[in-house]
Amino acid sequence: MQRLAMDLRVLSRELALYLEHQVRVGFFGSGVGLSLILGFSVAYACYYLSSIAKKPQLVIGGESFSRFLQDHCPVVTETYYPTVWCWESRGQTLLRPFITAKPPVQYRNELIKTADGGQISLDWFDNNNSACYVDASTRPTILLLPGLTGTSKESYILHMIHLSEELGYRCVVFNNRGVAGESLLTPRTYCCANTEDLEAVIHHVHSLYPVAPFLAAGVSMGGMLLLNYLGKIGSKTPLMAAATFSVGWNTFACSESLERPLNWLLFNYYLTTCLQSSVKNESYEHRHMFVEQIDMDQVMKAKSIREFDKLFTAVMFGYRTLDDYYSDASPNRRLKSVGIPVLCLNAADDVFSPSHDYAPVPLPGENLSLFASSSQSPRVNEFEVFFPLTWKRV
Numbered sequence: 001m002q003r004l005a006m007d008l009r010v011l012s013r014e015l016a017l018y019l020e021h022q023v024r025v026g027f028f029g030s031g032v033g034l035s036l037i038l039g040f041s042v043a044y045a046c047y048y049l050s051s052i053a054k055k056p057q058l059v060i061g062g063e064s065f066s067r068f069l070q071d072h073c074p075v076v077t078e079t080y081y082p083t084v085w086c087w088e089s090r091g092q093t094l095l096r097p098f099i100t101a102k103p104p105v106q107y108r109n110e111l112i113k114t115a116d117g118g119q120i121s122l123d124w125f126d127n128n129n130s131a132c133y134v135d136a137s138t139r140p141t142i143l144l145l146p147g148l149t150g151t152s153k154e155s156y157i158l159h160m161i162h163l164s165e166e167l168g169y170r171c172v173v174f175n176n177r178g179v180a181g182e183s184l185l186t187p188r189t190y191c192c193a194n195t196e197d198l199e200a201v202i203h204h205v206h207s208l209y210p211v212a213p214f215l216a217a218g219v220s221m222g223g224m225l226l227l228n229y230l231g232k233i234g235s236k237t238p239l240m241a242a243a244t245f246s247v248g249w250n251t252f253a254c255s256e257s258l259e260r261p262l263n264w265l266l267f268n269y270y271l272t273t274c275l276q277s278s279v280k281n282e283s284y285e286h287r288h289m290f291v292e293q294i295d296m297d298q299v300m301k302a303k304s305i306r307e308f309d310k311l312f313t314a315v316m317f318g319y320r321t322l323d324d325y326y327s328d329a330s331p332n333r334r335l336k337s338v339g340i341p342v343l344c345l346n347a348a349d350d351v352f353s354p355s356h357d358y359a360p361v362p363l364p365g366e367n368l369s370l371f372a373s374s375s376q377s378p379r380v381n382e383f384e385v386f387f388p389l390t391w392k393r394v
Helices: 002-025 031-052 063-072 089-099 155-167 196-208 221-236 251-258 261-278 305-316 322-329
Strands: 057-060 108-113 119-125 141-145 170-175 214-219 241-245 342-347 368-373
Touching (some): 089 261, 119 155, 119 196, 141 155, 155 170, 155 214, 170 196, 196 214, 221 241, 251 305, 251 322
Parallel strands (some): 141 170, 141 214, 214 241, 342 368
Antiparallel strands (some): 057 368, 108 119
């Protein structure tokens, strides 16, 4: 017993001396601390390189389009390295507003009238200082479609315009009704299934510059609207080519993903409040226009995009049920009718467009290409390694 007590005293003394040394030297200054840090870093690097950084999965409908992309857009065949310090899609989506710069862009606004008496706000970047295309009549025009509740002020739109400026292109941003500050003149907003406003905008822009190359790019809901338009009109469109980013291919799957508890908390509820704000403001300027056909009190109580669509969007555009609207809004139903080259970019872990929504199967049209990142990556942010570079390279 005495020997055990002596051993305990010796052990206590040795432990006290060790802890005293550690406090004085510091954990990171000790060999044990450095070993732990080095071991963790090596393990993390191995996991990142083996499970996170991967080449994208490229699915192409036609061989000629495949060769074109590999020759002119080599990034589609390169390994994608998501940001090492934040590679999960939800984290990057939440961080984007805080760490992504907004390039200054001077717009020229234009309001055009629609057949039903409404108006659409277009924000033009004319790029009159273009050195590559001095003649405005032949300067390539890019039509940009923002995401749900998005406008020409979104950072991803500003970056696309900034990069288009370097190429000498002209850009015009299609703002959906009621979201860019303009007044609603008729009791109608927008949805990704109804392409009438987009058709009017494309006709208007093409009539202004009929000989200029005309292209379009849509983000999220804007991409869904663009694909639905292309699927309806086929090869008769004046557009030469298009690109989409983070499109929801199946509206049912998108809604189901966004209603998972964490996704609802982080994204769904916020976007629902944005939709509600687009049909009302402090003076109820817009809300009074819908009271005859829609129960606006119930709309303002909606807690999810699905509820808002059921109470407002589906009713406004004359759908019998929400399922009828969601079925009509899903672009995957119309892909076989697309008649121009389209490059579609999706992230494998995008909560707005789950990967099972666009399972990599042969595409029905020879002009379609699905660039699906096979590892963790964000929606439209595409942060790479330490900085947001991939968006620019694409």
